[in-house]
Amino acid sequence: MRPTKLGSAGIRGVIGAGLTPENAIDFACAFGTFTNGGKVIVALDTRFSSEMLHQAVISGLQSCGCEVHDLGIAPAMLLSFAIPKLKADGALLIGGGHQKESWNSIVPWGTNGAYLNNIQIRELFDIYYGRRFLTAKWDKIKDIVPVPDNIQKQYFDALCKVIDTKAIAAAKFTAICDFCNGSGSIMEKEFASRLGLNLIPINNILSGILPHDPEPRPHSAFQVQSLIKPLKSDVGFVFNSDMSRVSLVSDTGETLSEEYAFPLGVNYLLGKSAKDGLRVISNTCTSKTLDDVVAQHNAVLDKHTTGQSSMIDYLEESNAFICGEGSGSFTSSDWLPCFDAFYMSAVILEAMALKQKTLSELLAELPRYHIVKKTINSSSMNAYNRIRMLKTHFTDAKISEIDGLRLDWDDGWVSLRTSTTEQFIRLISESKDKELAEDRSLKINALLENLG
Amino acid sequence: MDKILHTLKFSEAGVRGIVGDSLTPQLTSSLASTFGKYTGSGRVIVARDTRNSGKMLEQAVIAGLLSVGCQPLILGIVPTPTVQLMVKHYNASGGIVITASHNPVEWNALKFIGPKGIFLDIMESTELFDVFTQGNLDYCSETDFKTIRYETNAFELHMQKIFNEINVEAIRKCKFKVAIDCCNGVGALYSKYFLEELGCKVVSIHDKPNGIFERPPEPLPKNLKKLSETVKENNCAIGFAQDPDGDRMTLVDDKGQALEPQFTIALAVEHVLYENPGPVVVNIQTSRAVEDIAKSYGCEVFYSKVGEINVVNMMMEYDSEIGGEGNCGGVIWRRLHPGRDSYVAMALMLEMLTLNNESVSDVCASIPKYFTISEKFSCSTFRAREIIREFNKRYQDYECITLDGLRINMPDGWVLLRGSNTEPVLRLTVESKKQQDAKKLLEDFSNEIKKIKI
Numbered sequence: 001m002r003p004t005k006l007g008s009a010g011i012r013g014v015i016g017a018g019l020t021p022e023n024a025i026d027f028a029c030a031f032g033t034f035t036n037g038g039k040v041i042v043a044l045d046t047r048f049s050s051e052m053l054h055q056a057v058i059s060g061l062q063s064c065g066c067e068v069h070d071l072g073i074a075p076a077m078l079l080s081f082a083i084p085k086l087k088a089d090g091a092l093l094i095g096g097g098h099q100k101e102s103w104n105s106i107v108p109w110g111t112n113g114a115y116l117n118n119i120q121i122r123e124l125f126d127i128y129y130g131r132r133f134l135t136a137k138w139d140k141i142k143d144i145v146p147v148p149d150n151i152q153k154q155y156f157d158a159l160c161k162v163i164d165t166k167a168i169a170a171a172k173f174t175a176i177c178d179f180c181n182g183s184g185s186i187m188e189k190e191f192a193s194r195l196g197l198n199l200i201p202i203n204n205i206l207s208g209i210l211p212h213d214p215e216p217r218p219h220s221a222f223q224v225q226s227l228i229k230p231l232k233s234d235v236g237f238v239f240n241s242d243m244s245r246v247s248l249v250s251d252t253g254e255t256l257s258e259e260y261a262f263p264l265g266v267n268y269l270l271g272k273s274a275k276d277g278l279r280v281i282s283n284t285c286t287s288k289t290l291d292d293v294v295a296q297h298n299a300v301l302d303k304h305t306t307g308q309s310s311m312i313d314y315l316e317e318s319n320a321f322i323c324g325e326g327s328g329s330f331t332s333s334d335w336l337p338c339f340d341a342f343y344m345s346a347v348i349l350e351a352m353a354l355k356q357k358t359l360s361e362l363l364a365e366l367p368r369y370h371i372v373k374k375t376i377n378s379s380s381m382n383a384y385n386r387i388r389m390l391k392t393h394f395t396d397a398k399i400s401e402i403d404g405l406r407l408d409w410d411d412g413w414v415s416l417r418t419s420t421t422e423q424f425i426r427l428i429s430e431s432k433d434k435e436l437a438e439d440r441s442l443k444i445n446a447l448l449e450n451l452g
Numbered sequence: 453m454d455k456i457l458h459t460l461k462f463s464e465a466g467v468r469g470i471v472g473d474s475l476t477p478q479l480t481s482s483l484a485s486t487f488g489k490y491t492g493s494g495r496v497i498v499a500r501d502t503r504n505s506g507k508m509l510e511q512a513v514i515a516g517l518l519s520v521g522c523q524p525l526i527l528g529i530v531p532t533p534t535v536q537l538m539v540k541h542y543n544a545s546g547g548i549v550i551t552a553s554h555n556p557v558e559w560n561a562l563k564f565i566g567p568k569g570i571f572l573d574i575m576e577s578t579e580l581f582d583v584f585t586q587g588n589l590d591y592c593s594e595t596d597f598k599t600i601r602y603e604t605n606a607f608e609l610h611m612q613k614i615f616n617e618i619n620v621e622a623i624r625k626c627k628f629k630v631a632i633d634c635c636n637g638v639g640a641l642y643s644k645y646f647l648e649e650l651g652c653k654v655v656s657i658h659d660k661p662n663g664i665f666e667r668p669p670e671p672l673p674k675n676l677k678k679l680s681e682t683v684k685e686n687n688c689a690i691g692f693a694q695d696p697d698g699d700r701m702t703l704v705d706d707k708g709q710a711l712e713p714q715f716t717i718a719l720a721v722e723h724v725l726y727e728n729p730g731p732v733v734v735n736i737q738t739s740r741a742v743e744d745i746a747k748s749y750g751c752e753v754f755y756s757k758v759g760e761i762n763v764v765n766m767m768m769e770y771d772s773e774i775g776g777e778g779n780c781g782g783v784i785w786r787r788l789h790p791g792r793d794s795y796v797a798m799a800l801m802l803e804m805l806t807l808n809n810e811s812v813s814d815v816c817a818s819i820p821k822y823f824t825i826s827e828k829f830s831c832s833t834f835r836a837r838e839i840i841r842e843f844n845k846r847y848q849d850y851e852c853i854t855l856d857g858l859r860i861n862m863p864d865g866w867v868l869l870r871g872s873n874t875e876p877v878l879r880l881t882v883e884s885k886k887q888q889d890a891k892k893l894l895e896d897f898s899n900e901i902k903k904i905k906i
Contacts, residue, residue: 015519016590052514053515137472
């Protein structure tokens with residue numbers, strides 16, 4: 001397995017093997033050059049190696065003459081919020097996000113508070129590969145500026161304008177929040193007090209110790225799940241360590257697939273806006289539940305390549321209303337151009353409060369499918385080839401190649417793509433029929449093995 | 453010859469370069485990783501001087517150290533000798549000081565300290581650079597990362613250790629009035645406090661710790677006009693001039709006369725031998741006055757190569773308590789620690805003044821007088837060596853010492869030619885009993901150097 005991965009989510013790698021202080025500094029220098037020595041915000045998460053990358057990145061940025069504003073340990077959405085507020089030329093976020101232990105990453109953000117888009121990221125990598133960076137003379141190196149503490153307050157002020165906090169507070173919800181020991185817990189108290197929640201935080205020590213798989217999935221929700229009933233909780237939220245994804249646990253203690261966070265949000269937000277023809281952006285491997293919900297509201301669904309960068313870019317480009325992915329993330333044009341798990345949670349809570357329904361009742365409104373997700377180890381050069389060759393084996397399916405390969409049948413679909421963040425092929429199979437979804441994933445897995 | 457040939461310099465004095473040109477965060481972090489690994493991935497002390505580029509390089513050093521599983525212990529802005537002491541105090545595996553010492557402000561450097569609290573010697577540095585060149589560092593994995601530690605009281609500890617070894621009460625009683633020129637370096641944070649703790653009334657200049665040097669950073673008489681004036685205006689008993697990282701010191705006497713750096717070691721040797729006679733070690737670029745003083749106490753003087761570590765190693769070999777480097781005002785008092793220390797020098801000078809009721813100018817008048825002058829020529833290391841070889845051929849009739857460069861001993865003085873370890877220059881130093889003779893010698897040799905075409 002190769003230990004480094006470059007892409008729209010910046011530079012990612014296994015610490016030591018793929019991500020070293022040297023290439024972190026080079027990457028920061030490339031970004032400093034990209035912003036022409038401008039004002040850059042830096043934030044980090046709680047992984048053990050994040051402080052090392054933090055020091056390396058600031059050093060690199062300073063050497064380009066950048067004015068570094070250090071946000072310290074902070075989740076992604078606070079960084080996204082701070083960029084336009086501080087009129088910064090960009091930002092770098094250090095953190096493992098949803099990735100396994102030993103991985104870390106440096107994610108570049110643009111002036112608009114979103115991930116860099118395709119064109120920007122290409123320009124950045126051209127500078128990175130060329131290794132010719134802007135260098136400031138000794139007397140042009142600027143001091144580090146701390147970001148004002150009240151940025152968190154400003155963020156929640158903004159959030160409270162788009163969320164009906166009174167209704168949520170009146171409902172007196174009890175919510176269990178699993179922060180995966182990530183950076184989100186620095187904001188847990190303010191979140192609880194603004195929304196009037198009885199918030200029970202778990203895994204909220206700021207530490208690199210991962211209490212479970214950091215990807216919000218049903219299998220990482222068992223700690224929350226075990227507490228739902230004893231604590232008489234209305235809902236459980238499982239976050240990844242940079243607060244860009246969420247999966248839900250219902251009041252009955254069901255660990256929901258992360259796929260449902262987005263359709264639940266879409267169902268509520270489209271219903272609330274009560275307009276026809278709104279545009280929703282998603283990728284080609286999100287549950288059919290979304291297609292059904294969008295159709296119910298007479299909205300339009302556009303499918304594009306996977307990844308936060310691409311989702312946000314298409315949201316802005318096509319004046320869409322909402323964008324999101326089945327990995328447990330969404331945002332709307334009324335909110336930040338970034339996936340924000342506090343916002344997503346607040347939307348779900350508002351839906352429960354205003355509709356006066358429990359989470360399990362909200363869920364009952366959605367058509368449900370059986371979804372199987374597999375990750376198959378594969379070096380990516382070989383992977384593209386193998387995915388392409390698969391086409392010949394499924395002549396009965398409708399084929400789409402917007403992102404990897406998607407096979408559609410009347411009774412289900414399968415998506416195969418190489419991960420943007422890791423050295424995997426991601427296989428997703430969905431159907432009304434659990435066995436059929438399972439069979440198709442196993443068949444394709446076997447075919448891939450043979451082709452490999 | 454005005455052009456700087458290349459600015460990166462790897463030597464036993466560390467790795468020096470110009471920020472924004474050759475000394476980059478990438479290089480700095482690689483070197484720190486290498487050093488961290490070389491010293492066994494333990495605790496490493498990190499400190500810097502007041503230079504503007506210090507913070508940037510400090511972060512690259514921390515990143516490099518963390519990535520190989522070291523625990524960086526950050527002292528912030530402190531004198532270089534403080535770091536050497538702290539390495540021992542904290543049982544650290546080593547230390548990295550980010551300072552270009554007396555080099556101009558655009559320079560910076562990494563200096564490497566071994567587990568004994570002394571700089572790496574030439575063998576160890578060579579080994580370190582070999583490891584650096586080989587690359588393929590074995591970085592540690594996510595779970596082996598350590599957290600950063602901070603120590604904000606390091607200088608206080610340093611000061612107390614000095615006070616334990618000198619007669620603080622005697623100095624305090626005298627209530628000296630002194631002037632200090634901190635050169636906008638680390639001294640700006642600590643020197644006034646240090647002297648006040650010794651009961652002095654202190655007038656300080658160049659005392660903003662901003663790294664923007666208001667005088668050239670080398671504490672040479674020609675750079676100390678303002679200190680001389682300050683001493684005169686305030687009737688001070690003595691004036692001290694530090695370099696930016698606080699290891700070197702030059703004196704101004706009670707009449708406002710700036711003394712050659714050679715006097716710092718001469719006076720320190722005089723004072724220490726007065727109480728504890730024993731062998732003395734100085735570098736080859738040190739005034740013969742030291743030899744004369746030692747002789748008067750029946751003590752022997754040994755010469756080492758230029759460079760703190762060379763003096764230190766030889767001091768340990770001969771078990772000498774006092775030593776140093778005449779050319780740069782470096783005093784090493786092994787009773788405290790084996791490293792150049794301007795605070796030790798200041799304390800010794802003040803202690804000396806309490807003894808015989810003599811002023812600094814009186815003491816200076818009582819020791820043998822020599823005149824030392826030097827000049828530097830921009831020149832690559834290779835060319836410097838070629839020139840030195842040529843001189844070695846030409847002056848075979850004299851007593852020539854080739855320990856480090858070439859020292860030609862003459863009846864009333866000496867001439868030294870050597871390539872610098874820290875800059876691409878050839879240094880010419882001459883010493884003689886009479887000022888005129890020294891000037892003549894310098895002129896003759898300087899002309900001869902200019903004529904050589906190699």
